[in-house]
Amino acid sequence: MKIGFDNNKYLQLQSEHIRERINQFGDKLYLEFGGKLFDDYHASRVLPGFAPDSKLSMLMQLADQAEIIIAINAADIEKNKIRHDLGITYDVDVLRLIQSFTDRGLYVGSVVITQYSGQKAADLFKSKLEKIGIRVYRHYIIDGYPSNVSLIVSDEGYGRNDYIETAKPLVIITAPGPGSGKMATCLSQLYHENKRGIKAGYAKFETFPIWNIPLKHPVNLAYEAATADLNDVNMIDPFHLDAYGVTTVNYNRDVEIFPVLSAIFEGIYGECPYKSPTDMGVNMVGCCIMDDEVCAEASRQEIIRRYYQALARLAKDMGSKDEVYKIELLMKQAKITTDLRRVVGAANERAEKTGSPAAAMELDDGTIITGKTTNLLGASAALLLNVVKVLGNISHDIHLIAPSAIEPIQKLKVNYLGSKNPRLHTDEVLIALSASAATDHNAQVALEQLPKLKGREVHTSVLLSDVDTKIFKKLGVNLTCEPIYEEKKIYH
Incomplete structure (x- = not known):
């Protein structure tokens, strides 16, 4: 296998950058971990040389001051959503994550069920976790999210959510997969911490899309293919472009939520410490690509694999035509066919x-x-x-x-x-x-x-x-x- 990514450089740069961000805040930092904390096989496929457990290796260096909260969407529990790289449902993967973190000496403080609206499957899962001694909290659907800022940042919005009790200065928010509500969990906690007189900070560790490579780079297109069922869209960060005159890549959900985050920070500090969604991130992956063409070719192959996986899910009545159509569009943008x-x-x-x-x-x-x-x-x-x-x-x-x-x-x-x-x-x-x-x-x-x-x-x-x-x-x-x-x- 040809190597296109310098994993050792990545471990050094990334850990240094996270420590710098921790030092920017005082009482507590909520660090959202996007993607997989370990077993990140998507990253290892599109960035040959990336170790699937790289992020976990960095976290181990902060184990004495960190605790983990695992978020899972109630709708994903209800529909038995499957993590396709492992072939297990998201709720089962939560149990696997808890065990894996615990086996490595990391402290899992609790599980939060997001987008909760009375789903029976979510209630059963909550009871199951509580029986084995895991604390479980519920966060609710907020009407008009994320546009209705006045409702979101109120006692009827984030204030209605359970306050997650934490004990460590660094709180890692992770999940079985995308769409689990990690960022919303962090923002809700910032609101509750502020009401309790605690000035908490927030940062985002999201591997994809990579902010400092082109928008239509195959690596970034492969991320869109991987999240086609969520209809995520990579886009130029308009806030970063306006603030600095520099073009960077982010994705729609982060751009949409940024005004909410900015409003919350203004309530805490009087001003927002970040000028853009890109500023929130601590991702150094793009700085460690050592052979761009190797990573580009690996990503083209990943897009095709995702296309066949979407077709298979559709044939089994587990997917949608829209997911297939989106990946077909991405293949056209990448100028590839299945012949590759x-x-x-x-x-x-x-x-x-x-x-x-x-x-x-x-x-x-x-x-x-x-x-x-x-x-x-x-x-x-x-x-x-x-x-x-x-x-x-x-x-x-x-x-x-x-x-x-x-x-x-x-x-x-x-x-x-x-x-x-x-x-x-x-x-x-x-x-x-x-x-x-x-x-x-x-x-x-x-x-x-x-x-x-x-x-x-x-x-x-x-x-x-x-x-x-x-x-x-x-x-x-x-x-x-x-x-x-x-x-x-x-x-x-």
């Missing part, structure tokens, strides 16, 4: 030739390996075996798993477990390969190649089962699928 993703053509061509589902993977050197559907194996399972043979310099003619070993598994699936598909899925073929490795040297060599699959590109000619999808995610491959089912059914 080489595994797409390879998988579809193999499927057309064989008349059955096929899969393709691109290796580091550009070699593309394909797998076809057989009587014994599904296309994804066949692809895995073909790839590990190539990586392990094993002849294609050698059977890593004897057909005589596969047949009993098929019998178990069909005769005893009620499966209608006798072909082995990826999880089953990997278990069979592991069993063969105990007595077969080639199978052992093949098994040792699996870590090399991380970050590789894979495309399949049909939508995969949940089992195959999860295995590919565990292997760390970047998977896309054609938005069609292998069989035409009304229930899958």
Whole structure:
């Protein structure tokens, strides 16, 4: 993999910049962490070299003075919104985040349920958290938000929200994903702190969009593609341009909320310390791009992946046409087509030739390996075996798993477990390969190649089962699928 981002430089510059911002305020600083605090795989894909846990590494340096609040939108709980990179719902991810932070010695003070309007699922989740000792607060929908400043900055607006009790000088606000209400939580707390005589500050740590690269740079377009379901729009920060005469990039929600933030700060200090949404940020990512073209190409690939993911969600009645249309527009702006993703053509061509589902993977050197559907194996399972043979310099003619070993598994699936598909899925073929490795040297060599699959590109000619999808995610491959089912059914 070509590296386009200097992660060590980033850790140094970013931590220094955050400390400077903390020193600007007195009693307390609310620091909104946009994106993922760890497991930031989007950033690592579009900025090759960026470590998924970079932000967590910086936070660990401030652990003694920091506490964490996790925000989750009540509507996301109600509709079981899924974090697609992990395949789990947002409410489950809150539990995962709490455990992960706690395991690292970080203090999670509470969870706040935002946009609350009596959702039953949110009430059940609140009870579940409280039973395990987690404090839970509720923030409510405010009519006219974010335009009705007089209502928002009043006892009927932010004043109606629960006041979140905090004990540390640095309060980190994070969430399972975008649209969770992190900024609104911070602003609500500023209002409540002011009423209690505490002068609290606010800063924003948002990786994307990157403020000091062009508006239509592929990295910034990839962020729009990643948030297409929210309809976020990158835009020139008009406040920054007016104040400094400098063009910077921000996004619509931050620009829309800035007058509200400015009004709140005026109530606290008599004036707003920030002249623009860009001023609020502490993001140094743009200063650490060491190879612009590498990051640009990685971002073009990400946009295409997001396009196929949107198509797949639409095919499964989990997405919308508007999301697909938006990403199609972004692809036009980036001047790219799906042809740029080489595994797409390879998988579809193999499927057309064989008349059955096929899969393709691109290796580091550009070699593309394909797998076809057989009587014994599904296309994804066949692809895995073909790839590990190539990586392990094993002849294609050698059977890593004897057909005589596969047949009993098929019998178990069909005769005893009620499966209608006798072909082995990826999880089953990997278990069979592991069993063969105990007595077969080639199978052992093949098994040792699996870590090399991380970050590789894979495309399949049909939508995969949940089992195959999860295995590919565990292997760390970047998977896309054609938005069609292998069989035409009304229930899958």
